[in-house]
Amino acid sequence: MRAVVVAGARPNFMKVAPVLAALRAAGQDGILVHTGQHYDAKMSDAFFDELEIPRPAFHLGVGSATHAQQTGRVMETFEPVLLETRPDWVIVVGDVNSTLACALVAIKLKEQLGLRIAHVEAGLRSGDWRMPEEVNRVLTDRISDLLFTPSRGALANLTAEGIPEDRVAFVGNVMIDVLSAQLPKAQELNVLQRLGVEPQRYAVTTLHRPSNVDDPDTLGAVLEALVKVAEHMPVVWPLHPRTEKNARTFGLGGLLDKLRTLEPLGYTEILALMSDAAVVLTDSGGLQEETTVLGVPCVTLREQTERPVTIHQGTNRLAPWPLTVGGVFQAFEDALRTPRIGVSFDRIEGWDGRAAERIVAELIRIST
Ligand code: UD1
16 A cells, blocks of 8 residues: 655644554555645754654645645645655645645545545534634545544544544544653653753743734733743743744734743653643644643633543633633633643543554555
């Protein structure tokens, strides 16, 4: 079986790493394509090195642009890759623009090349169509042949949309495959000493969603709330390039300077920081999942989450919406009072470190 596996942006790299490894372990041919949606060394190359992801066979170099330009560039450059490699499967992961763009190219070539499309992390729904990721997810699921869901709830979402059962396989969460493999390494790092923070006496934050960082009032409110948190404990904040650019443009640089801002961190570094944090405040999907397995209280800075399992069976909570200084700070205080429950790989079904193995087993079963 030959599978083209697509990665484009930072959260994709953690998801393709275990899938490529499981393909290799099963003696199957996995061809990695990097669209280049993320390109800074700290947003891309760093993950290849530390997660031992093989160099991509194809790098499309699309870079940053408007949604239409970025999606269009991925499509134009991905088409010749499929014509050349003629895979049995195109595997796309997550919900970034590259995910949808490559799935679209693949479905147009489906008959001609006899390929099929698999979507890893299918069935997540926020119900908020203003999020580019929601559009990417729903459309990718609609055109994929095989939908690998990370949770029972995601499976239920697909059933509710009328997607037939034989197109769906509940396999669990590939992000937790990476977490379980990397946690021992993360625990050996001395990130805390390097930053001068003590276990459980600091907060970690990340923020990059357009709904939070493209609007000066919302970004200003979150920054003020974080400055208030910083009066109680250091706030460590690896800054996404988009957030840093916007904060400076909006004249909010003074608030940023009161926090422990850092350049984007590598996977094991952020994992080490999260696992010893008192509280994590974030708008990232991945961090909501990782804190659930780590048993660390998390405040999600969003109106809703497409990962409700992290709230129902985990440690996550939504900050009151719309985000205000008082609301975010109150959510931080509530989270701080939540007892820490420690790391567990059986807190949520399928979040056990073996999802990629199940994905590859299913692909092989269907292909033979
Ligand atoms: C993208 C994904 C989002 C994901 C996030 C993780 C879409 C629609 N969004 O958002 O779902 O959670 O990645 O980070 O696909 N930039 C750099 N260096 C880089 C990459 C980007 O400086 O290596 C800056 C550029 O100014 C760029 C901006 O970040 O315009 C936004 O990048 P883009 O890939 O469009 O979206 P993200 O906000 O990163």
